[in-house]
Amino acid sequence: MSLTLDLTRVSRRLAMTTVQIAALEAAIDNINTYPRRTLVVRRGIRIHHINLLVHGTMCQYRDARDGCRQLLGYQLPGDFVDLQGYPLGRLSYNVATIGEATVASIPHERLNVIVRDHPNLARMLWLSTLHDASLHREWIFRLGRLDAIGRVANLLCETHERMEAIGRAQNRAYALPLTQQDIGEACGLTSVHVNRVVRKLREDSLADVSCGSVQILDWAKLARMGKFDPNYLCLA
Amino acid sequence: MSLTLDLTRVSRRLAMTTVQIAALEAAIDNINTYPRRTLVVRRGIRIHHINLLVHGTMCQYRDARDGCRQLLGYQLPGDFVDLQGYPLGRLSYNVATIGEATVASIPHERLNVIVRDHPNLARMLWLSTLHDASLHREWIFRLGRLDAIGRVANLLCETHERMEAIGRAQNRAYALPLTQQDIGEACGLTSVHVNRVVRKLREDSLADVSCGSVQILDWAKLARMGKFDPNYLCLA
């Protein structure tokens, strides 16, 4: 069971003790694998579990009445996908898989017990939601202040940092199952224009995005183009 | 001292008991008034207080090296402006006043005691940061999926809902000390274009934005134009 490994990765980011990890693991209720492109939690529905992404990639999104969709963030292994639903009882956004994904779910009632017995774990959960909020702020900056090529460059840089933090990047390369359509929905661009941006990044030898994987070719230039701040979250 | 009133307003949104309000109030260390356009908390600096906005308007922002600035959110009376700094010790963004603003500050160490003695207050603080995160997601949607007029319309609608929640909107009108430059920095637009959008909103009798105040003339149309969801935060 690779679950332990992944919880260890959560701990790497959030400074959990092994006791806390064990407590969380013991509270896991079941583990589900969802196919790609599957809605897992619908906006507004009352929920009673938190889901921890163990394997794969998931996303949060909102859609307007006219069908257009905006990604609000995506989760990598080790991230909670619907933690907001624990204190609030529901989500203000939808959560879906991007590729196939495996999630471990923990009932809120068991979490109540854990949080009572391990006060630092409550703090860790809080930190996890703050981490999400920090990412949201990066996304606001990206959408508000960068042009198309800058947005994609910024997204690639941010994702690299997150992937590296969980040991899933090697030599500035990582697997990212986003389609050009997904990238567009994350960056506020049409898939047509994402295609042109991706081509330009390749032509300029900045990054190679294809077949669900990313190879960053010139980190310094890519970061400059995306106005990416390496210490972007100020968490260190 | 109008402080009690404002803390009551916090409680209205966050369901605090009078005991909790009293505990928070007793922990207030000092109350400062800052002039307009003043940096209050700088990104990355170690901080030891949380600041509660009592009167005025403040904003969070990030700026790139080249001087361009993106607002990440703004605070209205009753909002904490740097709560993230309590668990994390620093902010990943700057906090400044927009107009003149009065803030009450509470040392982290006193907060530690309060949180220990009033566990529900810790929960309230968590909810407050989740509220911020929900607003961030609205901002991502606004920037990613709306055109210029839609962004401004959406911002006006959201602000109305927030103002009304703290009793500062009457007859679909409220005071908003944002300049057109500020609106541009919030919506990812130039101030020149914000000017044109504002004129168009007035010409079409949707809203009248001038002299630091907003009068919404046609709520239904404005909301449609901004794809604004009245239940946007799913908090009810």
Next chain:
DNA sequence: CGGAGCGTTGAAAGCCCTCAACGTTTGTGG
């Protein structure tokens, strides 16, 4: 084999930015 999803490319149109200029208001110092 046909269709759906994804990627790719071109042409034209539109939205927003940039640049530039000017008016008004506010605040400050002579």
Next chain:
DNA sequence: CCACAAACGTTGAGGGCTTTCAACGCTCCG
């Protein structure tokens, strides 16, 4: 009290970036 500068708002013209529309190729899968 007035002159002046700074901040804010306003308007026009031109250009660039991104979207829209359209078409086509490829791969995978039923």
